[in-house]
Amino acid sequence: MNSKYNIIIIGGGAAGFFTAINIVEKNPNLKVAILERGKSVLEKVRISGGGRCNVTHACFVPNDLVKFYPRGERELKGPFNQFCSGDTIDWFEKHGVELKIEEDGRMFPVSNSSQTIIDCFQEAVKKLKIDVLTNHSVQELYKTETHWKVTTTQEIFTCEKIVMASGSNPKMWDLLQNLGHSIVEPVPSLFTFNIKDPRIKDLMGLSAVASVKVKKSKLEASGPLLITHWGMSGPGILRLSAWGARELADKKYQFAIQVNWLNETTFEEALDLLKTIKEENAKKLVSKYAHFELPKRLWENLVKAAGISDELKWADVNKKQLNTLVEQLTNAEFQVNGKSTFKEEFVTAGGIDLKEVNFKTMESKILPNLYFAGEILNIDAITGGFNFQNAWTGGFIVANSISEAN
Known part of the structure; x- marks a missing residue:
């Protein structure tokens, strides 16, 4: 079976959902699917911040915000000027989720429950008719002159563009390495x-x-x-x-x-x-x-x-x-x-070499029509909502780039 989409997003986590929602909100005519290898989506969102989901941090100046990233500090300056913590607050507010600031600057949904964020994302993908396909572990990525071919454990897909939002998944790094990307060897952080x-x-x-x-x-x-x-x-x-x-x-x-x-x-x-x-x-x-x-x-x-x-x-x-x-x-x-x-909030230093990514568009410099968002890149931050902010910013920029290309 061969399913056709305009855009396929690999990874059903925070970065994957945020990217998909923003793409379709800007381009309602695009057919988008999220492929998730596990049986459920948004698992890291569920357990983050002790089950409350530490959405972002109340640091609103891009040049200050980048200082919380041991890897990615230089590269994120431009992206944070496009979409920063304040934009995250506005985005969630527009989608019916109010956030609050705690004493240490961490920001959570007022409900104190990560389920609020999960519901927000699930309702949005449903409304925008984004297909969320679980138990689809990607086995192969293949690029032709005109499109991408994605083979999962269940079926084969073709699409014009791919967004990699698969987090610290060594298997995806291997696939991308085979296509010519360099991977910075992963080591634990936090x-x-x-x-x-x-x-x-x-x-x-x-x-x-x-x-x-x-x-x-x-x-x-x-x-x-x-x-x-x-x-x-x-x-x-x-x-x-x-x-x-x-x-x-x-x-x-x-x-x-x-x-x-x-x-x-x-x-x-x-x-x-x-x-x-x-x-x-x-x-x-x-x-x-x-x-x-x-x-x-x-x-x-x-x-x-x-x-x-x-x-x-x-x-x-x-x-x-x-x-x-x-x-x-x-x-x-x-x-x-x-x-x-540290708790279940496993963070990895390592991933796609940042020199191989255009941070104005989050597109691969090596493979056209391949984009990145979130922890798949060699970017990580200390605890406090910063890793999520990187996911939101990357997803927003990918959506913008795809809109401009269409």
Whole structure:
């Protein structure tokens, strides 16, 4: 069986749906199909943001927004000038979905449910008569002079243009590589650090704003650090994992980090502050009262690691112990031994080499009438709605380019 379409979109995720909807809204006469290899669509949208769907981020200046992308920063400047976070808010509002901004800048549907976004997309494809075909795993892509041929597990399709929105799917990368595209080898991004250490043992759930450096590297980040039962997580660690995705993969996830639990406070500043604390609390037990707004149990563990016993009063702390405590507070070294995936929000660094894409149109420079949207490209961001914003922007530009070509 051979089915004919004007445009076939490979991938039934956020980027695929958004692209399809925008194409048909601009060109109602085009026949469009979305091919999805799984039995259901929009799965990543469903689980994103703990089931609430972190649609975008309240960062409205393209030059600021690009700074959240370890890969893609330079390339996304132009696209974000065409379609940015503010445009995303307008788009969803026009489609009946109101978004809200949370304290940290993340944006969610007011309903607090990712189902709202899924329903919005499903209603739109139905209204626009876009065919959504599940259980259609693409096996072959073939280009003739006039059209594309797409073979799936179920049938053969022909179309004029293809949009690849298949995310981090190695099989699709292989097919495109066979057609002449270069693939930047994928490595995980956004992961947490596995650390076994008595100083953080049994402190699961505690957090502190800290700065973290990878030893023997230029990598550093700061932000809330969360202690988990397997090690460390939280925005600071995730940021480090995103920017260090390649370097940390090269180290096979075995490396040392230096944590400053006091964030920007230097060794010297902390030492001065501790000397004052020592004078003012001479008769009090060192381990009993936490300072620097640190969680009490973390403070106790760091005091213990500095060789200060539970019974020791501030008056009896010697110079060496004081220095060791400052070291534990501002430059604590931890050994990282492996990584864990961050929730279900698996993000990959790697994909189609950005040099082979025209970012004015999102069209392949190698194969005419082939377009890209979303994570199939070597673009990824830290957590906070940025990966979705890349999907919306790419999809919008693809739709525009196709409209202009028609």
